[in-house]
Each structure stands twice: as C-alpha cells, then as structure tokens.
Amino acid sequence: MLDDISLLRRIAAAPSVSGLLRELVEFDVEDVVSVDASTARLSSSVSLRVIACDSTGGRFFLVGTEASSRPVLYADSEGSAGLIGPSLAITLATIVALPNWRDLLKFSGGGDLHQMRRAQARLQEGMRQWHPDLDQLQSLLVGELELDVLDDPVLTFWQSARATDPTVAFINDDDGGLPWGPLFGEGTIDRLMRG
Template sequence: MTPKDPLLDLIQNTSDIHGLLRASFGFDIGRKQCGDGLRLASGAPLEAIAGDFAGGAFFLCPEESGCRPVVFANSEGEGGLLADDLAGALEIIIGLAWQDCLSFSGGGDVKVMQTSARHLERYLARDNPNIAEERARVAAALSLRALPVADLVIRLHAAASRTEPAYVVTTEGGDVYDPPFGEYSEPRHGGWC
C-alpha cells in the first residue's frame, strides 16, 4: 500500500482539530485498532485509520486512479464505501449525520435520505448548538469544502450505492458485512418529532 493520506498527518499534528473530530464527529485517529481482521471481499487489505464511539472503523483502501477510497464498517456488521478519498469522506463526516442518514434511508432511497437528513440536522443543532462553528473550524483547518447537506446526501448515496462488488467488507473468516443502507425511513417509535 502507498503511504497514508497527508490529511491524517495534519489531523495528528493539530490537537484541537483532532479533538473536535473525535468528540463531535466520531472520527478518532487514536482508535486504529477498531476493525482488526477486516478486508475487502476481493482480498485486498484495508488500512484502519480511525474508529468511532461505537466500535466502528474507517479504512483506506488500496490506491485506485491516484486516490484511496474510504470504507466504513460498523460493529453491527454493516459497511461500505463512504467516499473516493479521505477529503471527501471527511466532508461527509463533518457535514452530515451520515450514519443515521444511512440507517434511515428506506433501503437506499435518496429522497428518504434527504428527508432523514433534514430531521437529523434539526436534532443535531438542538443537541449541539455549536455544530455549525465546529464544522467550519474543521473544514477550514483541513482545507475541506463546506457543502450543503443536500449535496452531501447525494454524494453519500452515490458512494454507498457503489459498495458492491468492489467495496464489500469481509472478515478474515469470510463473513460478509451487510450493505450500509438501513431499511427504515424514520425511527420506529414516534417517527420524526
């Protein structure tokens, strides 16, 4: 594999950004042990670069056309393509409640994802009134684009839709991770309030 992405070095060397990514966005480069033993179904290795709060892991894939795609695998046995490179993945990670957006996708329907994203943004702003400022700080420090939520949903949907066949995550024992799209279109208890 080629060397790590320069963005990882920048995160490592910028403690306040490292801390914000960990605390507000669930991207902790100190949790690289998450996802040990996972690989792509093709047998290609995955390089763990970060973990999240719940035991999920972010991985760099082998280089393709000058880029290293990023996949995510959660502790529930779901995983797939997040973006074509780390910058694109980080734009999604900081700009969108992406895991919940995938969970409430109606099986991968982009319109359902757009509706879910609008509700999730409202919840996120209520729970963390500083989220817009934190997003802007991380984006500026890492030279990332701050894109509208609707655009990020389209990018996330497009990437996750390309999970099969090239980005299917498997264990060393050959167990295959489920696709990233959840079947529900809203929370089962109470819906979107």
C-alpha cells in the same frame, strides 16, 4: 485539497482538530492503535488500511494500494460495511457536513435518496439541539483541514455509499468469515418520528 496521508498527518498533529472530529462525527484517529484490523479483508484481496475508529467499534479503512487518494470504507460494529467516500478529503467533507451520517444510513429506506433527504431535515434539528454552535464547529473543521464545502452533501454521501461493488464483500475472519451486509438500513425517519 490535501492528499490522504497529508490529511491524516494534519489531523494527528492538531489535538483540538482530532478531538473535534472524534466528538462531532466519531472519526477517532487517536484510539486507532487499539483497533485490531488484522482479520479484516475484502473478498477481492484489495488491501485495507485502518485509519480511524468510532466509539461503537466501527472502523474506517483506506482501500487499495498507496496512492494520493483512495476510497474510504466504513465497517460498523453490527456487520455492515461499504464505501462512504471516494477519498479521505471527500469523506471528511461529507461527514462534517452531515454529522448524523450513521443515522442517515439507518433511516435511508434501503438506500432511497428521498428518504435520506427527509431524514436529514429531521436529524439536523436534533444535532443543533446538542450542538447550538454546529455551524461554527463545521466551519472550523472545514478551514483547518482545507475541506471543500459540498453543494449537496446528502447526494454526495448517497452516491458514495451506492458505489460499493456488490461483488466485493467486506469480511472479518473473527466473525466466521461471512460477508458483511450493506450500510443502508431499511428504516425511514417516520419510524423515529412515531417513537
């Protein structure tokens, strides 16, 4: 498994890989230069380094001082933030396995693992309609980035998102300096299925 910096270098050096990450899981390292993260901070004063963004204005950060692997925090554009992996390699392995990871959070019933599993079963069908070659795309990314194949990506993702320290808040001073809320949404997949 590659360390965080080596993994970021590998992504940046392979435009086909970075393009696929941007398209499939909205992890964009190329457009990160346009992201202003200077007002983002943690209430604990632990450092944040922005490493990627998504198409909606969400940002991915490495948390803490330089180390071979650091936790990854995601802050969306709606005022929610939290950890999504204990390292960049595990984060990427998780979101590649679960390209609908944002929807899993949205339909998690407030962080209920059972609800996330139910949502994953339904959302995976939709992903395969958009990407009939999903298995091949995932395999390509796993191979190119030397990612582990997770036994239970939903459980890994749930554990990562629950690991966020409730006493440490993500704050963006541009938004008035108020703490952002958790990533877990209150909805369930039943709401989507009724729509």
